Amino acid sequence: MTRKFILFILLTGIMAGCENDIQAVMEFDSKKAAVENGTDIITIFSQGGKVNAKLTAPAMERSIDKPAYVEFKQGLKVFMYNDTLGLESTLSAKKGKYLEDEGNVYLSDSVVVINKKGERLDTKELNWDPKRKIFYSTKEVFIKTPTDSLHGWGLEANEDFSEKKIISVSGPITVQDSVSTQ
Template identity: 25%
Template sequence: MAHQREKYVCAFHLKFRFFLFGYLLILAFGLESCKEKENPEVELYKGPIEEVHDVQLFYSEAGKLRVEVKTPLQYRYANENKVFPDTVNINFFDPTGSQVVTTLRSDSGHFDNAQNLYIVKGHVIVVNKQEQRRLTTPELSWNPTTKKVFTEEDVSIKNLLTGSYTNGKGLDANQDFSYMSIRRPYGIFDVDPGMQ
């Protein structure tokens, strides 16, 4: 009788273990299914929100035209940055707003809204018609608030009347390029014989 009792107890323990294991397994799956499903991270769109063709931007002061920007294509982004992937042409006007005194041409450009800065790049050529000078550089930045133009890049300024060149690294200028200062000039310079 003791032997049958032991068999019964062993069978009971074995059935209880299977029952307990099955119960815990069902409970684990049940809890897993109750767990909130994590939403996959949604990647925000970072591309342009607006595309504009044949762009003409005008800047004026006191009713006088100061600057005109032309480009065939502009992309505007959610942060108000703008990209000009094609040629950028800029005309700077005299104080009356009636005559173009300086022209600028570049391969591309963009506007950094956070810094209020226009940056043009690639074969930048600036011609000051009044001073008869041509500036070439790979990149220029213009701040419409301070009306200053600058670069850290190499620059070359050619006097269109004499054919002489001034080269250097870095430049500061006012927006119509009537004043230009090369930060670190280098190269061979022509000296006016009357200044000796």
Template identity: 30%
Template sequence: MKNITYIMFKSIAIISLVAMFFSCTNSKKEVQDFLADKNLPIAVGKNIYHVYKDSGKVTSKLITPLLNDFTNRKEHPYNEFPKGIKIITYENNGKDSTTITGNYALTYNKTKISEIRDNVVIINHSQHSRLETNQLYWDQKEKYFFTEDGFRLTNPTDTINGFGFESKQDLSKWIAKDITGKIETKEESL
């Protein structure tokens, strides 16, 4: 009699468990919409080390301790890096590299524009130049940086401070606004 009761309870438990699994019919879209409504990321990644390649060549590396993926947003899908980000870009077959670091970042997937904040440092290793600011926008399509915040640009010959800065991704061909500092110029003959 004990065995029959035990088998009956076990059978009821298994049938209930199977019914519960088959009753869960939420589609992927329903789950994404639920997460978006609750302002939750669709995925969370920890200790990310991602290598981007183009035609078999490494073009950049992304390193971050935490990635929140909000690409389930309809209007403005984005990725959030709440614990900081480090990006290394490679140009000219890896001979020139630029390192970008910051304590917080957002990357908008549709526009390919990133906002990097808090202790932002960009280093062009081949030209030995360094840009420091508290907020920077990066247009990844155009390979272009810009900020309206205070900045400090240093290279082997100059140190420039100011408010408002634009440049190519490798810190060349820059425009600086409201500047102070020491700048060496070359005199060109007409």
């Protein structure tokens, strides 16, 4: 009988010591539920019924806590199209982050953009401002065209990279004469 009583006291003590704080459990569950993960991502972007871009990525993480964001820690590639689904440019980066409330996109680590003219942009960081509809960077940039190589710091470019401006150019520049002689 004493053994049973001692066993009962021990079990009661153990059970009382194993109590969970319900608030802590709910906070843990809400943090766990606030992140969505996906693999083998393919996203089609369209506007007005026309496809204008396709994003592919091996993995994606989406946080729905404020500020909500989507993050691509294993890289991403974006194909940008014109109105007739002709490929305008491709963009790739080893990391990317999209802030949902702002609409801003931050790309980093080996960012490469190639447009349909064969021009290539290489930089460590590239950002997208949807309000101004421009890509920009404050980091070192390299632009290779079929005829030139440009280097500098800082960049602003339109959505399809057909127009771009290096903020601070470094190195030799070849300027082509706009007036042809016959």
